[in-house]
Amino acid sequence: MLIKVPGNPGREKVLNIAYRFRIYPTEEQKILLGKTFGCCRFLYNQMLNDKIQEYEKTKKMLKNTPAMYKKEYPFLKEVDSLALANVQLHLEKAYKNFFRDPKIGFPKFKSKHHSRNSYTTNVVNGNILVESKRIRLPKLKWIAMKKHREPAKGLRLKSVTVSMEPSGKYFASLLYEGDSCENQAAEPDYSTAKILGIDYAMQGMAVFSEEVETEEAGFFRKNEKRLAREQRKLSRCVRGSHNYELQKKKVARCHEKIRNQRRDYLHKLSRKIADGYDAVAVEDIDMKAMGQCLHFGKSVHDNGYGMFRGMLDYKLAWRGKKMVKVDRFYPSSKKCCKCGRIKKELKLSERVYHCACGNEMDRDRNAAINIREEARRMLTA
Numbered sequence: 001m002l003i004k005v006p007g008n009p010g011r012e013k014v015l016n017i018a019y020r021f022r023i024y025p026t027e028e029q030k031i032l033l034g035k036t037f038g039c040c041r042f043l044y045n046q047m048l049n050d051k052i053q054e055y056e057k058t059k060k061m062l063k064n065t066p067a068m069y070k071k072e073y074p075f076l077k078e079v080d081s082l083a084l085a086n087v088q089l090h091l092e093k094a095y096k097n098f099f100r101d102p103k104i105g106f107p108k109f110k111s112k113h114h115s116r117n118s119y120t121t122n123v124v125n126g127n128i129l130v131e132s133k134r135i136r137l138p139k140l141k142w143i144a145m146k147k148h149r150e151p152a153k154g155l156r157l158k159s160v161t162v163s164m165e166p167s168g169k170y171f172a173s174l175l176y177e178g179d180s181c182e183n184q185a186a187e188p189d190y191s192t193a194k195i196l197g198i199d200y201a202m203q204g205m206a207v208f209s210e211e212v213e214t215e216e217a218g219f220f221r222k223n224e225k226r227l228a229r230e231q232r233k234l235s236r237c238v239r240g241s242h243n244y245e246l247q248k249k250k251v252a253r254c255h256e257k258i259r260n261q262r263r264d265y266l267h268k269l270s271r272k273i274a275d276g277y278d279a280v281a282v283e284d285i286d287m288k289a290m291g292q293c294l295h296f297g298k299s300v301h302d303n304g305y306g307m308f309r310g311m312l313d314y315k316l317a318w319r320g321k322k323m324v325k326v327d328r329f330y331p332s333s334k335k336c337c338k339c340g341r342i343k344k345e346l347k348l349s350e351r352v353y354h355c356a357c358g359n360e361m362d363r364d365r366n367a368a369i370n371i372r373e374e375a376r377r378m379l380t381a
Contacts, residue, residue, distance in 0.1 A: 023171065041115060196281070198283075337366050
C-alpha cells in the first residue's frame with residue numbers, strides 16, 4: 001500500500017510504500033507475540049472505555065496515555081512500549097475519523113475472538129534491523145524472514161507492522177518512505193496522451209475503453225463449493241475441541257487462498273496498466289454503498305474493484321502518473337461516445353447501446369470511452 005504525504009511547496013512529495021514479508025517466529029517468540037497482540041487490544045479497549053466514562057461525567061475529552069496504565073497493569077511492561085504508543089495514535093485517529101465523517105461510526109471495542117491480531121512498532125535509534133533472511137524487532141530479537149524482494153533504492157525504514165492471519169501464519173509489513181518516485185515520468189501532453197478509461201462492471205470487475213488482456217476473475221465463486229464443504233465439517237465439530245481448532249484453520253486457509261488469488265491477479269493487472277498508460281480515468285462510485293444495495297454484496301466484494309482502484313492509484317503515483325476520478329453523476333452510460341447525444345432513459349437490462357447516429361456497442365465499453373474523454377477534458381482544462 002502506498003500513501004502520499006504532501007510536502008512543503010517547491011519540494012517533492014514524500015511517498016510511503018510497504019513491503020509484506022512472511023516471518024517464522026520460534027515457539028517462544030510466538031508466546032511473546034501473542035502477549036503483545038493481547039496487550040495492545042486490552043489497552044485500546046481500556047483507553048476507549050475511560051474516554052467514554054470521562055465524557056459522560058464531565059462532557060470533556062480525557063487525554064490518557066499508555067504510561068498511565070502501566071502501574072495498575074504491570075504486564076504491559078513486558079511488551080514493546082512503541083507498540084503501546086501506537087495504540088494511542090490509532091485510537092486518536094479513530095476519533096478524528098468519526099468527527100470528520102459520522103458515517104464512519106464511533107470507535108468500537110476490539111473483540112478477543114474477531115479482531116485482527118496485529119501491532120505496529122516504529123524505528124527509533126536503530127532498534128529494528130533488516131537482513132536478507134531475518135529481521136530484528138524490539139523485545140523479540142532476531143526472527144527468520146522470507147525476503148522475496150528488495151525494497152527500492154533511496155528508501156528509509158519507518159515502521160514495522162507484525163500480524164497473524166487466522167490460518168496461523170505471521171507476516172511483517174515494512175513501511176518505507178522516500179522523497180522521489182521510481183521511474184518518475186515527465187508530464188505528458190494530455191491532449192494526445194495515452195489514457196485508459198475504466199467502467200465498473202458486475203461481470204468481470206471492469207470494462208476498459210480499449211482492449212486489455214485480463215483473466216476470468218470471481219475467485220470466491222470458483223472456490224465456493226470447497227469452502228462450503230469445509231464449513232459444514234466445522235459445524236459438526238464440538239466447539240473448543242482439538243478437531244474444531246484444526247478444522248477452523250482449514251476454513252481460514254480456504255479464505256486465505258481466495259484472498260491471495262484475488263490480490264495476486266489485481267496486483268498484476270494494476271501493474272500492467274500503470275506501466276502502459278500515462279493516466280487512468282475511473283468513475284468515483286461508492287463501493288460500500290454498491291455492496292449494500294440490490295443484493296449485489298457477494299459479487300461486488302468478490303470482484304475486488306475497490307482494492308484494484310487503490311492499487312492502481314498508488315502505482316500510478318509511484319511512477320509520477322495520475323488517476324482521474326470522474327463524477328459519479330456524469331452520464332457516461334447514457335451519452336453516445338460517437339456523437340455526444342444523451343439518452344433521457346436507459347434501463348439496466350439494456351446491455352447494448354443503440355444511438356440514432358448508428359453507433360451500436362456494449363454499454364459498458366461506451367461508458368468507459370466517455371469516462372476517458374471526460375478525464376482528458378479535465379486534464380487539459
